[in-house]
Amino acid sequence: MSEMAEDEAVGETAKPPKAAEKGKEDRRSPGTAEEDFPLPDWVADWAREAPRIVVRAPGPKSKAIIKIDREYVSYAYDRCFTFTFEKASGASVMDADGNVLLDFTAGIGVENAGWTHPKVVKAIQDQASKLIHSMANDAYFDKEAFFAKLLHEISPGKALKGTFFGNSGAEAVEAAFKLSRYYTKRNEHVAFFGSYHGRIGAGLSLTSKLKLRYSYGPLLPGIVFTPYAYCYRCPFKQTYPECGLWCMDYLENQVLQMGGPTGQISSIVVEPIQGEGGYVVPPKDFLPKLKKICESQGALLIMDEVQTGFARTGRMFACEHFDVVPDILVMGKALGGGVPLGAIIAKNEIMKKWRPGSHSSTFGGTAITMAAGLAHVQAIIDEDLADRAEKLGAYAMKLLREMQQRREIIGDVRGKGLMIGVELVKNQYTKEPHEATTVQGKCWRGGLMTITSGIYGNVFRIAPPLCISKAQIEKSLQIFEQALKDEEEFLKIGTSSPPG
Ligand SMILES: Cc1ncc(COP(=O)(O)O)c(C=O)c1O
Known part of the structure; x- marks a missing residue:
């Protein structure tokens, strides 16, 4: 940096x-x-x-x-x-x-352009006076199409195309989880110690902290956890770079080979910088190595950028710091600029696998959230907030x-x-x-x-x-x-x- x-x-x-x-x-x-x-x-x-x-x-x-x-x-x-x-x-x-x-909170990573940004306020007011709900499941709406096009244009390497809108970060994680299963026809996943992906369904099952999982079991089966590159408190008591990324070696040669999954890995789900886990920044080669492991397993790389996305880290998405393009990118928080909104965008061949009706939500992509989110993300771009x-x-x-x-x-x-x-x-x-x-x-x-x-x-x-x-x-x-x-x-x- x-x-x-x-x-x-x-x-x-x-x-x-x-x-x-x-x-x-x-x-x-x-x-x-x-x-x-x-x-x-x-x-x-x-x-x-x-x-x-x-x-x-x-x-x-x-x-x-x-x-x-x-x-x-x-x-x-x-x-x-x-x-x-x-x-x-x-x-x-x-x-x-x-x-x-x-x-110092930005509403927990939501108000990236600033609280009550006038363009967001105006977009909400204008939209509310015309149409609040646009039945995204059943009908088309201009701002939904424009917003999805914009998200493609700002996606890492412009390599992702096809957005599914939901109502929160956790719902977006759920969508990514479902899409990865639908596409790979596999049902096992890898997540990380210190991870946070939401409080419901797949998101909670992929979240590692005991306090958050307590008394909700059994959670979804088929998820194994492995150490993140939390170098300040390395669980292997190693020092980077001398360790040669021991945590990745452990994932590849221990977790995936012995007593872990059955070789049906659908996806590896990772935050490019851990948020709730303590703002943990992994070394530069952590995510590229993870991508290679995904490729060797025939698994998808799901990057959860709910907290890191939309210029927060000095790039539109944090994965750009590491030159890694995920297969599915998860968005939330600042995507809506204060209205409840989450979304996934994926490699087009992956997103295109979903058939009409494969996934849906009453409010996902609805008019008022599209107007607000589009205005917020546009302000982030126009004001060069990255x-x-x-x-x-x-x-x-x-x-x-x-x-x-x-x-x-x-x-x-x-x-x-x-x-x-x-x-x-x-x-x-x-x-x-x-x-x-x-x-x-x-x-x-x-x-x-x-x-x-x-x-x-x-x-x-x-x-x-x-x-x-x-x-x-x-x-x-x-x-x-x-x-x-x-x-x-x-x-x-x-x-x-x-x-x-
Ligand atoms: C990385 C990450 N994923 C998912 C979520 C869940 O988002 P939401 O609270 O909108 O469901 C959060 C929320 O903090 C998050 O930080």
Whole structure:
């Protein structure tokens, strides 16, 4: 990944903000407008002032709503934020009591172009006044056709053609799973430790974490799990590159040969960068090797880009970093820009195998979601957000690596583009995980909304809307570091030394 190169600096210095803009970007560092990556013009004024804490959350309005919610809404939701949403714009959110927070979550990888992007809002409003539901199973609709054409055009290497639309990431995984069985007429699959593919059916069966699988068995048979290239915590206690990708050797020569499947592998399902597993970036040769294993097995490679897709990692799709084109690509989250939408796109000969009626859904491909998704993806393209994510991500990564030198609680920093994981440890030598919840709470109090992931719940996801400004990244990371510092002081972390 290229760092935001210093030699990209051009001689011109930033013009002082116009009177009307005063206060909008008052934390700008010197440099050109391009280097500053200011917020787009459409971002609301209140959102430019983030963070602004007016009352300790949850404030009275939030409290009143939460009281009703706790009585009537299912307890299954695992809410980590005790506030109620009021509105959001750009890279900031406001709660019901008027607190404004900077956002490092993008609504969990959904709002890539920015919260409440005007083109998405307009597309929804215009479409809603004409037609909300378009009976995608039974009738044709212009935006569905246009959107599928656009997805073909932006697919890795323009090599995938034929989209099936559903309502969520998990439903898209289900569609990929069914298509792979339908095409190969086989029924075994490989998935990875640390994987997350959704909470229903095939997605849950392909998800590795015990907490999420607990008490739902028996899940779908025919799925074997194998270690991902989580090099910071290699289960084989190896070091890359000296290991020569031991995990791939283990898959090829142990799992697939001994006591695993019966040689009927339909597909291998993988996230190009693990999301819920802890923003784990595999080495460059991991996915190419996996592709070769698929070919040798006559199995399809299903790439789940629900969390990594649509410019998040500095490319339209993360698999482009690894020069691997999957047989089936799974999309969700940012595909809809906030409306419920998931989809798969596949090599055309694979997608063409499905006959009319092989798979369907009442709402998949319906008008309102097509209008919103098309507008969101078009905005990502028009605003070149992949480039912005790459450059701002490199800058954030640089700041975080410097922070790691100062903060012993940071065990690892890894990522691509604006998908960066910061793994917390109690001790950098022993790598004992430090669960992130209390730091998350401290960030929250400081005005930064963050979410965590990882098998030990100790990885911060730095995944803001891609329209975030450079100044907002700097401000957010200051809040983050203060929270880490407070936690270190509380836990007396900072005196670690090698064991023995
Ligand atoms: C990689 C991946 N696949 C699938 C899903 C499931 O998507 P959804 O929650 O829309 O069903 C997620 C959700 O976080 C995900 O990160």
